[in-house]
Amino acid sequence: MNRFTHWLLALTLLSSSGLQAAEAARCELVRLPDVGWTDITMTTAVARLVLGEIGYRTQIKRMSLPETYLALAEGRMDVFLGNWMPAQSDLVQPHLDSGRIEKLQTNLPTVRYTLAVLAPGYEAGLRDFADIHRFKEQLGSQIFGIEPGNEGNQMIKGMIRDNTFGLGGFKLVESSENGMLNHVERAQRLGKWAVFLGWEPHPMNERLRMNYLAGGDDYFGPDYGAAQVNTVARGGFSGECPNLARLFRNMTFTIAAENQLMSAVLEGNTNRRRVAKAWIEDNPQTIATWLEGVTHRSGTPISGIFGLSPGQTR
Structure with missing residues (x-):
């Protein structure tokens, strides 16, 4: 059993109390647009692995930036990790003002x-x-x-x-x-x-x-x-999928982390999933922080990863 599988098996622990109700059936599939930039491709790859291990299916679709915001506004995509502001204001602000897109979090505050x-x-x-x-x-x-x-x-x-x-x-x-x-x-x-x-x-x-x-x-x-990079979602996402919204609000990155993820891909390792998986293995405390207050899709509590409780340090 490899290290990645070991901590994934330890990711959830059943409990008889404090369970959240399962989310709407629509939330089981998380649709994530990818505009082809290496940084957003890699943060999306990391998010996809985490989502998979807490019971969600994912679908990634390559789209242009205008197509991405239109798809979010029309409810055809769910969450986008690459809203660079203020550069993308003209594309996204009308949808934010109308409520057809909602901001979940600033996932990278200084770019x-x-x-x-x-x-x-x-x-x-x-x-x-x-x-x-x-x-x-x-x-x-x-x-x-x-x-x-x-x-x-x-x-x-x-x-x-x-x-x-x-x-x-x-x-x-x-x-x-x-x-x-x-x-x-x-x-x-x-x-x-x-x-x-x-x-x-x-x-x-x-x-x-x-x-x-x-x-x-x-x-x-x-x-x-x-600038800053925001995580945005289709309108109404946080109300319909509160567990997912909590995860994405917890999910923040650093410049050092993103440079590490991008460098591994751009310098020859084109297997994005393998790079994302290795980064997750090397950063258990970060993942534990992301999972604070988050449950498995079924409502089962998540105890921690790599033997750590959320927020715990070695």
């Missing part, structure tokens, strides 16, 4: 998301959004984004369309996260310049010689795009 530049450009004076147009030739009139429909891409397109910061002659190169990183890493190897969407947590902050640009406060928020 960053804005435009960045490779070191040669920064060292030459490209340090602000307003500087980009002055180096049009060195940049090849290009700004590198990620997948089509992403809110960051939409903001850059708006700047180009409206000639904000003098960007009227630029082109946004849309790609996947990996596609964008491949472009930028190749530029770095060749000693060339590149302006691109950057964020942390992400291993790019260690792999690239990069700096974040000032001056984008009206688009990405102040302090170089300082």
